[in-house]
Amino acid sequence: MEKDPAAIPWSETGAEYIVESTGVFTTTEKAQAHLKGGAKKVVISAPSADAPMFVMGVNNTSYKSDIPVVSNASCTTNCLAPLAKVMHDKYNMIEGLMTTIHSYTATQKTVDGPSGKDWRGGRAAAANIIPSSTGAAKAVGKVIPTLNGKLTGMAMRVPTQNVSVVDLTCRIEKGASYEDIKKAMKEASQGELKGILDYTEDDIVSADLCGHPASSIFDAKAGISLNDNFVKLVSWYDNEWGYSRRVLDLLSYMAKVDGAH
Template sequence: MPPPVLRKCFLNTRLRVKPILLTLLISNQVHLTNIFLLNIAKMVKPKVGINGFGRIGRLALRAAVEKDTVQVVAINDPFIELDYMVYMFNYDSTHGRFNGKISTSAGNLVVEKEGKATHTIKVFNLKDPAEIKWAEVGAEYVIESTGVFTTIEKASAHLKGGAKKVVISAPSADAPMYVMGVNEDKYDPAKDNVISNASCTTNCLAPLAKVINDEFGIIEGLMTTVHAVTATQKTVDGPSGKQWRDGRGAAQNIIPASTGAAKAVGKVIPELNGKLTGMAFRVPTPNVSVVDLTARLEKPASLDAIKAAVKKAAEGNLKGILGYTEDQVVSTDFLGDSRSSIFDAGACISLNPHFVKLVSWYDNEFGYSCRLVDLITHCASKA
């Protein structure tokens, strides 16, 4: 028998696992065998730049290393020099020391972790995003995590440097918002060059609201998020340009605050537009927040039926996005949790079959950062 002639037929495999077809020519007979290439995502990953190396920028890099589905090739921050980046990434008061190795080489940041791809990252220190040469390092996708450039016009400055797509790590007044597990299928690569990953709270609320609305219908609802402190708050009392009480000491107070997270759900789930609103209480904990959704339902539902619906979604099509627990948990139990929303079955209550209070936890830093990476991965799969 003559040796087989092998012909590799590589298809476009940008983050989609497709077979390599080996054509075996033996005795004038053609046999086609599909061999699935393992770890194909490691061959072709979207190249990512990060603008702003603050809380979300640094945790987005950690998420990128951990998930191993994107390649971070550049970071820009005008206020943080390379050596300081090493220190800030390596040591984190909330999430602990980075479980890997970080170093510098020829002016680059080098991030390594056993079993994961190495990220060799070009560092820029530019204030104007239009001047960042993303194309030089091949960065197609930019995570805009400064909190400053949150509109299409401002974030589009990254496109001038060669980026193809920009993902804003905050709500946006005009950029389309996508929440993984809820409406990412609406992403249009032909026109969506600047998009928003919405807020961490919207990422927690929207998957839960989707399940409840799909199964039972939501007539109206009020959301409260009990939210951990963020960098925008004051360590001690100081002036505030908006609400005066926003300037009160974060470590000393529970501070009522506004949030557009509930209204934003109406943008990602159009059927709920105008049906939800909410507020926040900022509390003196460093991380992990919790959403309380109080809703009036169209269809009568027992609490057990609601729990069953959420559990089914958490174990099915929303696995990895929505979680479910019946344990007697507290906030620190979710530190480092990569899911967007973890439903607390034991904390939920019902007044009657049409009026319920539902509770869901979220790591407002790391969980959200994981969704940034997932959204880019999704966008790349549509390129």
């Protein structure tokens, strides 16, 4: 197994588009090492500190063929961004706070142990609800520039293996009833965001969405509003399968754009 991406002879295999999913090479400088072996483009399947981030259905059309390394952002950003896009486009979001109730992941501990700077992150994943940080909400400001500085959030890591859920609480400038918001989400799910944003009025729980291909599944029955300008929205996502589908969609979109030049 080759650990140095620069030493992988991609040109010999015919591979042109590489998915960098080790979680190690997440900056442009590190990920572009794949290009030395003959790769043409690299998609980082994680957030990146400096690589351009693209979220399908939100800002993928800003991709240009001269960009060699891109990030598909995080699974949580892929869930939140379509939700935020609808709210901002329709009602002008003033500000918002997000919490993701997130299934545990491979970076967590199976039993209590040391965890460097994140003491709580060292507790047993399958036995605790663990407050954690996430850059997913702030990252939305990178893919929707008009929301930059208007969103932040946190995570709660919970003892489930898969499927997570976003809670977005926001203030909107243009007043709307919760019924109006439901209608807007449903229309978006059947229109410009079809396949990215889904809509349900079923009484679902997390296990029902394992294997769901959408980035974000708006739960119409779970949200609430305090008034026409302050609302809490709930949207689910399969943080493994749904995200993987978007990686492939981004690859396909990039190849289409690149092929046109």
